Amino acid sequence: MFGILGRYVLREVIPPFCLAQVVFTFLLMLDPITKHAEELIGVGVDLGDILQILVTALPYSLGLTIPMALLVGVLMGLGRLSGDREMVAMQACGIGVFRILSPLLVLAALAAALDCYLLAEAVPNANRRLRETVFRVSANRAEGEIKPRVFQVDRFPRAVLYVREVAPDGWRDVFLADVERPEQPDVYVAEWGRVAVDEELRTVAVALRNGERHRVDPAVPSAYEVHRFEELTIQLDASALFPDGGPARDVDELSIPELREEASAMRAAGISPHQPIMAIHEKFSIPVACFVFVLLAVGLGASSRKEGRLASFALGIAVILAYYVMLYLGTALAKGQWLSPHVVRWIPNALMGLAGAGLVWWRARSNEPHAALPWLASPAPRPAEAPATAEPADPPILVRVSRAAPGIGLLDRYVTQIYLRWMTLAFVGLLGLFYVITFLDLSDKLFKDETTLLRLLEYFWYATPQFVSYVLPVAALVTTLVTVGLLTRTNELTVMKACGISLYRMAAPILCFSLLWSGLLFAIGESVLARANRRAEALNREIRTGRAQPFGTGDRAWLVNEDGDIYHYLHFDADGPAVSGLSVYEFTGRPWSLSGRTYAAEASFRGAWKGRGVWSRAFPAAEAVTTYDHGGERGLPAVAPPAVFSAELPDAELMSYRELERHVVELRALGFDVVNLVVELHRKASFPFVTFILTLIAVPFAVTIGPRGALYGVGAGIVLAFTYWIVLSVFGALGSAGVLMPATAAWAPNLIFGAAAGCFLFSVRT
Numbered sequence: 001m002f003g004i005l006g007r008y009v010l011r012e013v014i015p016p017f018c019l020a021q022v023v024f025t026f027l028l029m030l031d032p033i034t035k036h037a038e039e040l041i042g043v044g045v046d047l048g049d050i051l052q053i054l055v056t057a058l059p060y061s062l063g064l065t066i067p068m069a070l071l072v073g074v075l076m077g078l079g080r081l082s083g084d085r086e087m088v089a090m091q092a093c094g095i096g097v098f099r100i101l102s103p104l105l106v107l108a109a110l111a112a113a114l115d116c117y118l119l120a121e122a123v124p125n126a127n128r129r130l131r132e133t134v135f136r137v138s139a140n141r142a143e144g145e146i147k148p149r150v151f152q153v154d155r156f157p158r159a160v161l162y163v164r165e166v167a168p169d170g171w172r173d174v175f176l177a178d179v180e181r182p183e184q185p186d187v188y189v190a191e192w193g194r195v196a197v198d199e200e201l202r203t204v205a206v207a208l209r210n211g212e213r214h215r216v217d218p219a220v221p222s223a224y225e226v227h228r229f230e231e232l233t234i235q236l237d238a239s240a241l242f243p244d245g246g247p248a249r250d251v252d253e254l255s256i257p258e259l260r261e262e263a264s265a266m267r268a269a270g271i272s273p274h275q276p277i278m279a280i281h282e283k284f285s286i287p288v289a290c291f292v293f294v295l296l297a298v299g300l301g302a303s304s305r306k307e308g309r310l311a312s313f314a315l316g317i318a319v320i321l322a323y324y325v326m327l328y329l330g331t332a333l334a335k336g337q338w339l340s341p342h343v344v345r346w347i348p349n350a351l352m353g354l355a356g357a358g359l360v361w362w363r364a365r366s367n368e369p370h371a372a373l374p375w376l377a378s379p380a381p382r383p384a385e386a387p388a389t390a391e392p393a394d395p396p397i398l399v400r401v402s403r404a405a406p407g408i409g410l411l412d413r414y415v416t417q418i419y420l421r422w423m424t425l426a427f428v429g430l431l432g433l434f435y436v437i438t439f440l441d442l443s444d445k446l447f448k449d450e451t452t453l454l455r456l457l458e459y460f461w462y463a464t465p466q467f468v469s470y471v472l473p474v475a476a477l478v479t480t481l482v483t484v485g486l487l488t489r490t491n492e493l494t495v496m497k498a499c500g501i502s503l504y505r506m507a508a509p510i511l512c513f514s515l516l517w518s519g520l521l522f523a524i525g526e527s528v529l530a531r532a533n534r535r536a537e538a539l540n541r542e543i544r545t546g547r548a549q550p551f552g553t554g555d556r557a558w559l560v561n562e563d564g565d566i567y568h569y570l571h572f573d574a575d576g577p578a579v580s581g582l583s584v585y586e587f588t589g590r591p592w593s594l595s596g597r598t599y600a601a602e603a604s605f606r607g608a609w610k611g612r613g614v615w616s617r618a619f620p621a622a623e624a625v626t627t628y629d630h631g632g633e634r635g636l637p638a639v640a641p642p643a644v645f646s647a648e649l650p651d652a653e654l655m656s657y658r659e660l661e662r663h664v665v666e667l668r669a670l671g672f673d674v675v676n677l678v679v680e681l682h683r684k685a686s687f688p689f690v691t692f693i694l695t696l697i698a699v700p701f702a703v704t705i706g707p708r709g710a711l712y713g714v715g716a717g718i719v720l721a722f723t724y725w726i727v728l729s730v731f732g733a734l735g736s737a738g739v740l741m742p743a744t745a746a747w748a749p750n751l752i753f754g755a756a757a758g759c760f761l762f763s764v765r766t
Contacts, residue, residue: 005095006103012080013104017073024065025058026722056130060252063118067286068320070111071293074104078301087302097363101298108294112287119283120256127253146171146195151558156204157237160185160558162566163193164592170194173592174208175566175585176234177558183570183581187214188234189594196233204236210591218581218599221615251279274334274341281345289323292353299359321436323348332443411501412509419483419510426475426482434467435460442543451543459543462536465529469521476517477694477720480510484702493703503764507699514695521688530656537654561640562666569645577642578604582611584639594619600636609636657684675742679735682746683728693753694724700760724749 078100081087090100146152152161158180164173174193178186190211197204211232215225254262259280263273296319330344339347438460445451484507487493496506559567563586570581582603586596601613612633655663660681664674697720727749735745 005090005099009077009081009100010103010107013073013077013107015073016076017069020072020076021062021065021069023719024068025061026719053130056126059118059122059126063115063123063286066111066115066118067289067293070108070290071297071319072317074294074297075301078297082301097298097302097360100302101294101360104294104298105291108290112290115287115290116284119286124253124255124258149560153558159236161206162558162560174211176206176208177568178234184217185568187585187594188212188232189214189587189592190232191591191593206234206236208232208234212593214594214597218583218601218615221599221617224617226619251275254279256280256283272337274337277341278331278334278345281342285345285349288349292349292356293319293323295356295360296352297356299356299363302363319352321433323352325436326351329443332446411496411506415483415487415506416509416513418486419479419513422482423475423479423513426478427471430471430475431467434471438463445543455539455543459536459539462532462539465524465532466536469524469529472517472521473690473694476514476691477698480514480695480698481702483510484699488703503699503703504761510699511692511695514692517691518688521691525684525688526656526658530654530659533654559645561644565640567640567645572645574642574645576604577645578602579645582639586638598636598638603636603639605642609639610634611636611639653680657681660684675738676736678742679732679745682743683732686746686750687728689750690724693750693757694720697753697757697760700757700764703764724753727752 078087081090146161146163146166148163148166150162158178160177160179162175163171165171171193172191174188174190176188176190176193178188188208188211190208192209193206193211195204195206208229209231212226212228213232215227217223251259251262254276259276263276263280266273266276300319326348327345330339330347333339334341334344439456442451442456442459446453446456484493487496487506493503493506497503557568557570561567565587566585568581568583568585569579572579579600580602582598582600584596584598585594586598587593588595596616596618598616599614600611603609603611610633614634614636660677664677664681701720731740731745731748734740735742740748
């Protein structure tokens with residue numbers, strides 16, 4: 001079908017295309033791997049179900065990444081031809097750009113056909129199977145998904161569940177409230193409980209043992225009912241787990257005819273049908289992007305400049321970012337009714353297609369190199385100078401190079417200069433990628449006037465420490481691979497070895513910097529990360545919901561104070577401070593039971609709580625008769641201060657190491673199971689060492705792949721980094737499930753990768 005030239009060009013393009021396909025698909029699959037897989041392993045889901053979930057998520061990732069990988073593959077293939085001056089030889093032989101473009105357009109047609117099939121047929125079916133699988137697993141593991149000491153407010157409709165401990169055979173110390181009438185909930189307190197889900201009958205029930213039920217109308221406190229039981233089964237509303245018609249279907253699960261029906265139904269209901277309309281056009285616009293990207297790649301890559309594959313890879317990433325920035329900005333404009341949903345998906349193709357066609361036409365008419373990357377391009381050779389007349393040779397001059405600091409020599413400064421240059425490029429590039437993705441995710445709120453640019457910038461400011469903690473280890477790994485790989489490829493490392501400088505000595509400044517980055521990660525985690533994450537989470541909720549809500553228990557109707565008492569209230573005003581409809585449930589230790597209950601219709605704080613419409617009731621453990629006190633208006637000295645109502649939830653991810661350590665000690669003193677929190681505590685101490693461990697394994701690895709160029713170092717760095725994250729997630733889940741000791745689960749990834757680094761270091765020729 002193709003001549004020798006066509007086959008040769010395809011052989012240069014297809015390998016980097018496959019490499020880019022693997023890398024991009026892996027990046028998109030990272031979120032379900034690191035988040036959902038860890039959560040599913042932690043609740044005991046079978047490995048087969050986890051693999052099925054990941055496999056069904058694969059077609060969607062492939063559908064998005066095929067055009068991107070094709071662009072990068074063509075740019076890298078042509079970049080290799082340009083770097084080795086083969087493009088100049090082709091031009092000298094009269095081979096034009098269109099001869100190179102022809103086989104690439106055939107490859108683009110095959111990729112577009114495959115992509116169109118994936119998006120139109122395979123993706124809806126795979127997404128439907130994915131949701132059904134997750135639905136089935138979630139229903140079967142409803143008990144395992146209950147977290148201890150966390151109020152399950154939305155898990156079951158019209159019911160609130162609180163469990164102090166989760167054991168393999170069920171729950172310990174159960175508090176269940178039927179909140180069908182929030183002002184007078186029926187309360188169940190039991191020593192043991194568990195949930196029973198019947199998928200065939202579509203029912204959900206909670207079985208309780210050794211407990212009591214409390215029922216009262218707060219307006220008539222004298223008619224208080226207490227029923228003790230040994231065993232009790234409560235049927236709950238199963239609509240959340242078993243909705244009518246099965247789990248709700250998203251637009252990604254609908255075929256083209258179903259999307260058209262959805263758009264017609266939304267029009268009939270007076271709702272804007274922009275979402276299904278854009279979904280229909282997306283199934284065709286993304287495959288057409290294969291042709292657009294090939295035109296751009298040939299126009300940018302068919303050059304006689306010597307940027308090489310790394311520059312082509314960087315250029316491809318820039319083009320991809322520009323394409324998706326236009327795509328998501330168009331989506332945001334369509335949601336804000338600034339543009340028609342019929343055209344927004346085609347705007348990036350139209351603009352970039354015109355640019356690509358113009359570049360190809362210009363390449364065909366001119367052999368002048370353009371579209372270069374100045375900071376990565378090789379310097380142009382200087383014109384030859386006329387030979388100078390012979391002069392008497394001067395005697396050689398010996399120059400002694402002084403050291404900049406004790407122990408720091410010329411070699412250290414040279415390696416440091418290369419390392420810091422690439423570190424800056426990798427860090428800024430990855431950090432910018434996080435900013436761009438986050439902005440695209442929230443841009444529709446800005447175009448709908450649901451938030452302001454100032455609020456978005458504030459969110460970026462507080463989210464930066466978290467972004468830095470994500471980016472710094474990956475940037476350090478990629479920089480080490482590129483630095484050592486470049487020294488190997490240019491044979492500078494060979495010269496160093498010939499001069500008696502070992503690989504260990506050369507890598508000393510790199511390892512020192514990795515320890516510096518580890519210390520920086522720990523310092524960020526202990527100083528600003530926890531506070532910044534809490535503020536960023538609050539801003540994120542405000543931007544998405546349009547309401548300024550404090551993050552934590554202040555916006556909830558249920559909370560627990562330090563003594564283990566449960567508070568339920570209808571409304572809390574932090575400015576007063578005042579609270580209405582307050583119920584305080586006090587508990588005994590073992591056996592766990594309700595020892596007292598206080599209710600206040602209204603309460604205000606003026607140095608101390610003072611309530612109106614107050615009544616209280618005590619439940620002595622050894623007496624059958626309860627004591628009752630109805631005071632009308634009186635002080636409430638036992639009620640916690642207002643700070644408890646507005647305090648933040650003790651989430652391990654939003655706490656520093658010392659805060660989490662104190663929280664673990666407090667819970668352990670109360671007799672709680674804190675295994676999962678201890679795992680998180682050890683992970684906060686072990687994670688900062690990731691930069692040193694990955695750098696240690698990157699040095700010998702880079703020597704092995706160094707002759708293949710810096711591009712392979714970037715790809716290997718991404719694979720190594722996310723392999724570490726997968727191992728970290730799996731061991732964290734095993735530790736939380738009690739399979740491994742907490743310290744072992746947290747430090748095992750570092751030990752495994754450290755041992756691998758040791759094997760590489762001792763096996764590589766130094």
